[in-house]
Amino acid sequence: MNLTDPIFTCADKARDHLEQTRWPHGPVCPHCGVVNEATAIKGRSARAGLYQCNACRDQFTITVGTVFERSKVPLNKWLLATYLMASSKKGISAHQIGRTLGVTYKTAWFMCHRIREAMTETSPAPLGGPDKTVEADETFIGGREKNKHVNKRQFTRGAGAKQAVVTLVERDGRARSFHVANVNAKTLRPIIMTSVHRTSHLMTDGASFYVKPGQEFASHEAVDHKSGEYVRGKAHSNTAENFFSILKRGIIGTFHHVSEAHLKRYLAEFDFRYSNRSGLGINDAMRTDEALRMIAGKRLMYRRAGEAAYA
Incomplete structure (x- = not known):
């Protein structure tokens, strides 16, 4: 995986990669949780990557219930931003993300915080153990x-x-x-x-x-x-x-x-990279895919400047 990889330049390739990473055993309905019981909806009027669950009949895409949901930023740019943050040992600024992706600073700042939220552990196991x-x-x-x-x-x-x-x-x-x-x-x-x-x-x-x-x-x-x-x-x-x-x-x-309001998310970013570092046999591509597997159930929205809310 490098900056010229098709998943960073093509939204369809990015969607395919995200589906393979998050759904290794087939589509998972975010509404009822049924695995591999969904039908891809085709046709001119259908959104790319749209599925319908055969169990609950609800429709969904790979981004529903994730930090990427309802974003107008192309999915390939989301994956590139995730790769840049996951592979930069000392972090990368929102200004640099914005210049690289060709988006505004405000958009880049919001994307970075969403990705940091994804990097946060939800149900972490205790550190250490016997003889550790x-x-x-x-x-x-x-x-x-x-x-x-x-x-x-x-x-x-x-x-x-x-x-x-x-x-x-x-x-x-x-x-x-x-x-x-x-x-x-x-x-x-x-x-x-x-x-x-x-x-x-x-x-x-x-x-x-x-x-x-x-x-x-x-x-x-x-x-x-x-x-x-x-x-x-x-x-x-x-x-x-x-x-x-x-x-x-x-x-x-x-x-x-x-x-002070956002320090915990920066800490989560540095924790994530350290816990998935090259010294443990994890490369940049593996670290990026691990971050993509953690995007579910953490949708983050901002109502006003500095005020965060979860959907």
Whole structure:
């Protein structure tokens, strides 16, 4: 798969590829869920790719019930935008997407957020497991550098405030990030308990809010950054730090500014690429197809600027 692939230049080829990716066993009715019991509707008056379910008699296309539904943007441009976002390690700006696809910035911005929503895990399995290690760490995104220490003591909102992000990284596995209001035991414990398998080995820095949650796992080891300790045998949080380096380079170098309202979707984008990285044997084409398989049930609409609603 490359930029000259027919699925990026022809809407019919794009539709065929999307159907093969999402419907490997035949058309799936989004209304009743019946598999391979639909008839393709042909004729001049029929829309391309239209099916009628033989069970519930409703009509549908491959985009019904997905983030692509009711979009006037050709399907080949949707697939190209998905490929560009899935293959860009540090992200790609909506301005660049707009120039590449030949659409307005407003359209490109909306497309990017829809694709980020598709990349969001809906029912994620816990990270880790028996004999597996999960690292937990926190960082601060955006705002003014002089406010970094203020935000660490007490999260503040308004101009210059940094946004707190907590990330859980499974060594040789997935990453999962959360935008939190405050970095303390009250906010972090529920996240760690619900996102990490209790049989895992937890690795953190020396922050006090990891002490009690760590007691509920197979083991918990912490390194003391304040004393200059960063690695002690298998104990370290360097994997999480590496994830943060990619995240921050993307936000600073590509997006420049990320609003608090949409930070969670940018985090989902970086989590998705990290969890489907080349180091796990996943190439750009495979990563793109995985994103296309996740587009269902996440239709995202904007009523007014900054106000999101789900259909």
